[in-house]
Amino acid sequence: MHQLVKGDERKVKIPGVLPRWRAVAVLGAVALLAAACGSSGNSGSGSAKGPIKIGVSLSLTGDFSADGKAFQQGYQLWAKQTNADGGLLGRQVTLDIVNDASSPVQVATNYQKLISVDHVDLVFGPFSTGLTKASSQVVNRYGYAFVEGAGGGPSVFTSGLHNVFDVSLPVANNLVSFAKWVAAMPASERPKTAAYATQDDPFTAPQLDAARKILEPAGVQTVYNKTYPSETTDYSPIAAGIISAKADIVLVGTLLPDVSAFVKQFVQQNYNPKALIATAGPDQGAQFIQNVGANRTEGIMVPNGWYPTADNPGNADMVKAYIAQYGGTAAEVSSDVPEAYSVGEVTAQAVKNNGSLDQAKLIKELHSSTFDSVQGKVKFDSTGQNVDAFSFVFQWQGKDLVPFKPDANSLLVPVPPETRKIQYPKQTW
């Protein structure tokens, strides 16, 4: 048997095996090709002739499934409208929506796959502050702009990332209009005590902290202030604590399930606070009515940056399109829908301004321009928060969620054409 000695291998030719220099050349070419494919995600070019692929991770199951579904509707409405208008940069848009089951681990995995495997051209944000925070690092790693509509908690913007943009109202400011209104009341009308209860959630807790910092100096004493785990299923001890504290006003950091449970318990216990405001839940339109009962919604308040009849560009058309596609009434449109819709609008404007899908240019454009959305003007500060967003206070009156905005004296006045005044104290159950 012939034995190779060092140096002999160059002289041996095996059929089908490439010489080393050719193998190196082929490997080099493959590597270059792979690098080119990889960088196509960063530049967001994808296939220049096909549709623009937009990757989204949404909570279609899990704790945020109700909101995730509404977000899906908002994104789909925007895509449909965009395609009807001729698409983006002359190309149709398609949504690649994957389910994260409300899991912080899954959401990060989803975006990694959407960018590195599916090579989407753009990504839109998930639902909730927690999931936005969990996925923003991954998206940043690939250099993508991360425009989102429901990740407004302060913790999202303290990570030092330059690629996250929240088109909605900064979360911590949500209850500021309400708190300033209470603080500005004449001393004889102003409530003496307040109760606070919130999920341990980065979306809800900062809102209550900000409100409390305004109310306490105004002489509204805190008589109950508790945080509870977001996976709580029995809300009775928390409701009992609020009721026992006999607070004049109640501020709860909730989503739909817990605010529904609180209202139910307050009704059962015949407890009637003068004002009840929840960070989220009452803004869920038909679902809120179904869960607490049509005769129990009266006077309940919720902050938000949007309402169905707001005179913002494209808003009326979006509401009309929503009703045409999903049914219901304008009052039943979840505020998640315009949040998602605005993400598409703002991203599309920035892309059009640049004339390309280049992510670095997109991030730069998002940081420098002002945009229009169904939620109003959008202008991002250096951290990605929308400094032009404005907090309205909404109150259920009859079948309507009536919008109020603060005037120069911080009093809450109806937004024209609405003329109904704010109910305070709210009527009893």
Place this chain on the structure above:
Amino acid sequence: MGTELSKAVVDGVLTGGVYALMAAGLTLIFGVMEIINIAQGIFVVLAAYLSYVLQVHLGIDPFIGLVFTMPLMFGVGVLIEWGFVRRLKAQNRSALSILVTFAVAIVIEGILTQFFSADLRIIKAWYVDKSVHVFGFYLPYIYLLGFALAVVLLAALYVFLYRSRSGKSIRASVQNRTGAELIGININRVSAITFGIGAAVTAAGGMVFGATNSFNPNSGYDLISRLLVIVVLGGLGSIGGALVAAVAALVIEDVTAVLWSPIWASTMFFAVLVLVLLVRPNGLFGQAAVRAQ
């Protein structure tokens, strides 16, 4: 504080009754079959949807609707036992049952999502928002009725298990599966009946859960962990233990929430659970024989 504390205890006892209804099926199924039914949470949700459909579409009161939902859930339980659980081999049966019942839970969740979407629902009835004022406490009718239902159903289950021939077969299977087979008890039949009964009792728990909490197809996941620790504290296989443990769990959590913070409520319960297991490794009312099988 005294009133608040008393209220927490009363709330804990009443809510505990509802959780006992939800946990009874879980403990029964484990006790007889050594099956850890991870699908118990979704069974609760499925039962809530059945009551919801009867109430919304046919106008049937949720309590009266149990006449329909309990046999339906019994059928679902028998079907799942026959279709999936019976196929598991004796070796690693308990471990495999976790995977199989988890898969069942995912399938049921998917079907429910297909039919009902992710929207949150709640069961309504005239008494759901009403309460009675007794000794300074407002006691919600739904919790009073739920607790009464728990006592009646669990007592009926107890009588069935200890006074009927079928019950004796089930208990014989609990004590010694192989021995029961040797004396002619049809283990497959007993297992199917047990799974069915477990699911049927859950129908009642699901109805009360759906009337006191907003729910969607995903709501089962928050429930299952709590139900599991309740049956572990009560003693795997013990119906009475499930009731006592559920009440104890809810009272401990409610009192902790009032005296300290809701954040620490579950932690305190788990601390108590660990202490109990150190002293009584089989739980409060667990039989060593059950675990020894």
